[in-house]
Amino acid sequence: MLKVDIKELSITGKRALLSGINFEMKQNRIHTVLGLNGSGKTTLIKSLTGLLNAHFYSVTGSVFFEGRDILSLDINEMYPLRRDKIKYVFQDAVNSFNQLKTFEYYFNSLAKDKEEINSLLSYFILPQYSELSRLYPYEVSGGMAQRISLVLALAAHPEIIILDEPTSGIDSAISNLFLLKLKEFVSQGKNSVLLVTHDINFAEKISDEIAFLSDGRLSKFYSKKELFAYPDVPLSEGNNDKQDGPEGSDSLRKLIHSYKQISL
């Protein structure tokens, strides 16, 4: 699967945004990176397939997928990978489409099986192919664009789906739909999912593995059980966290503590 070792990611010539990002995705698992606003979650996932603008960002390190370091691929080798194997669903889904092309272009170029698309569309309570294919991206709501984006990702039969804040801007019933479909997706083949979010409730319900991003560093991935059974030790300087490894584990513990107080 995806093996990530990003030594440093910085805005060229300026401060480092992320450093020492090390993890390996496991097949048939949903991985979640929890982090607060501005912690660098979106930058992290964009860096994995070289989506960051090379004029502004510099990345050192490697991302191995199927035995190749995909960060060193040229653009012609990268395109098929992004088209077929590693699919993204962005938070700002409306603007991830070309506004001058109808959805027909996307349906036709990314997946050709109309029946499969129709059944995915109806799963996500969306209008059928014939109706949607006439619409432009700016004609649908943000929540709809997000669902269409996931339909297109699924229809490409990728091995990895990467999602950015899937629950923002949609209500819990639709999030519930996402959860069910993504669980089904990772149960098949060698598939896996990576998602980044600040929604700890969703993270708890959907994830198999959870890591925490804070101050540009990523903790190790904990199993969900391990994390939510984390003892509620009051936070004080005396607690020695460093030996269980994760940077930012203090913040993580604090977050989970707050979450438990709100939701239990």
Added chain:
Amino acid sequence: MNELLIAENISYIAANQGLFSRNEPDKEILNNISFQLEKGRILGIAGESGSGKTTLAKILAGIIPYSSGKLTFNWPPEWQKSKISPVQILFQNNGEILNPFRVIDEIIEEAIYIKTGEKKNIREEKEKIFDSVNFPEHLWNRKGFELSGGEQQRAALARIIAVKPELLILDEPFSAQDADSQLNLLNLFKEINSVYGITLICISHNVNILKKLCDEIIIIYKGEIVEKGTAEKIFSQPEHPYTKFLMKAESYELSYKDLKAEFENL
């Protein structure tokens, strides 16, 4: 009588008289909403997007008129000659309440002056208010646009407390906040309620948080109240299928069959 607010059969119909919608029928947003709210209590209003929650909040705050029904407020007599409304709203987008180019310190001092009409104890009062919303001193002289979303929200709250309203309406205050800030806000609202005796109405789609905050909860579905009761009762024995659906959706316990049935119903 201790009721601060009595709503009787409030309905709101959005008339489609716009330039582009002449042929569409009028749309009923709220239908026969009735409830009472005692002074000093915290009421939660829950429902999904599009259920009419925010419309109800705006009607209660007098921002939009209702189409039919009766709304009675029992304000204490000192409000009669006041220039300030006894109802204040904390909106979802706080950036829009605060003038982004004004210094927070001045905004709060002005609000205190408008409320009390005197300049004597402003500094003392200001410190107390900033303190109660956890707004640290190094931020006092910042302007609105120099603050983060969470800081703006607390500044907006300080501005509201400065005029000591009788009723404070919170519109989705928890959305877009992480768990830490949610917990801080939750405690903050409870404190505002107990320290200043301000009656609160909190609107949210997050029923879990409402359970922690509110004395009573109203569930709204398609513009109608489908269930109301104490927070405890609604959570231990929900009666209406929609209440059950909402609670299950929040804990992600819905099967595809449940979801499909609900969507077809909409």
